[in-house]
Amino acid sequence: MRLSVPGHKDLHKIVVLNPKGGCGKSTLAVNLAGYLASQGNSVAIMDFDPQGSSMRWLKLRPGNSAPIHGISAFDVRSSVTRSWQLRVPPSVRCLVVDSPASAPPENLAELTSGAHAILIPVLPSEIDVYAASQLMKDLLLIAKVSRRMGRIGVIANRVRENTLAYRKLMRFLNSLSISVIGVLRDSQNYVHSAEQGLSIHEMRTARTKQDAERWEPIFAWLEEKLETPLTPRDFRRPRVQTQVHQFNMQLPQD
Numbered sequence: 001m002r003l004s005v006p007g008h009k010d011l012h013k014i015v016v017l018n019p020k021g022g023c024g025k026s027t028l029a030v031n032l033a034g035y036l037a038s039q040g041n042s043v044a045i046m047d048f049d050p051q052g053s054s055m056r057w058l059k060l061r062p063g064n065s066a067p068i069h070g071i072s073a074f075d076v077r078s079s080v081t082r083s084w085q086l087r088v089p090p091s092v093r094c095l096v097v098d099s100p101a102s103a104p105p106e107n108l109a110e111l112t113s114g115a116h117a118i119l120i121p122v123l124p125s126e127i128d129v130y131a132a133s134q135l136m137k138d139l140l141l142i143a144k145v146s147r148r149m150g151r152i153g154v155i156a157n158r159v160r161e162n163t164l165a166y167r168k169l170m171r172f173l174n175s176l177s178i179s180v181i182g183v184l185r186d187s188q189n190y191v192h193s194a195e196q197g198l199s200i201h202e203m204r205t206a207r208t209k210q211d212a213e214r215w216e217p218i219f220a221w222l223e224e225k226l227e228t229p230l231t232p233r234d235f236r237r238p239r240v241q242t243q244v245h246q247f248n249m250q251l252p253q254d
């Protein structure tokens with residue numbers, strides 16, 4: 001199923017991507033969405049993952065917190081058309097996309113097409129570093145994102161500094177010509193804030209300050225990418241298109 005989904009020209013798309021489960025996609029997506037909304041932006045979160053973590057987080061969100069529009073893209077119902085289901089309200093300016101763990105390489109082009117920023121969380125473990133290197137290869141060879149590499153930002157997640165695993169991860173990331181835009185600590189603050197439907201920035205406690213500060217370089221990088229206008233090459237398509245799986249990964253085109 002491939003549908004052209006209506007979008008609008010002022011929409012900024014941030015895609016959180018990594019087929020490896022448990023690396024922090026949903027954590028990153030909800031923290032970003034929460035922060036952007038708390039700054040007065042009109043935000044939507046589109047959840048492609050059947051686990052629905054972002055949608056669950058949204059349901060837990062307190063009524064008095066900055067509103068975020070939720071789009072459950074994994075919920076394939078015959079009662080509504082796909083384009084209606086993926087509809088982004090015209091008032092929304094920032095769309096954060098939480099992608100599924102099982103996203104096959106053939107879907108990377110659709111997922112990343114028209115994105116202002118592509119964020120890839122990577123955990124400091126042998127398995128995750130290997131999976132990340134595969135993902136980079138797929139992004140380059142299958143999704144052909146090589147000409148817009150500047151839009152890809154890697155985030156080292158759940159890091160415990162002064163460990164061998166962390167040093168190995170940083171060595172691997174530095175060997176790629178892709179920006180490592182942030183390093184997030186392994187912290188229970190992410191678990192506690194998620195239980196309340198909040199981002200750590202909305203907690204505003206002394207305990208979360210150290211983690212919130214880790215996001216500053218990420219936000220600075222993101223701001224620059226969101227301000228960089230899209231060009232036709234940001235909509236690059238793979239040469240060989242393959243029809244796959246039950247989910248339509250095509251995102252709204254500006």
Ligand SMILES: Nc1ncnc2c1ncn2[C@@H]1O[C@H](COP(=O)(O)OP(=O)(O)O)[C@@H](O)[C@H]1O
Binds near residue numbers: 024026053101185187
């Ligand atoms: N920086 C972090 N510190 C502590 N726990 C984290 C961190 N990032 C993610 N987690 C936890 O790891 C688990 C998997 O994260 P999640 O964001 O759901 O990954 P994904 O969406 O990639 O499958 C969750 O229980 C989440 O709370």
Ligand SMILES: [Mg+2]
Binds near residue numbers: 027049098
């Ligand atoms: Mg998830």
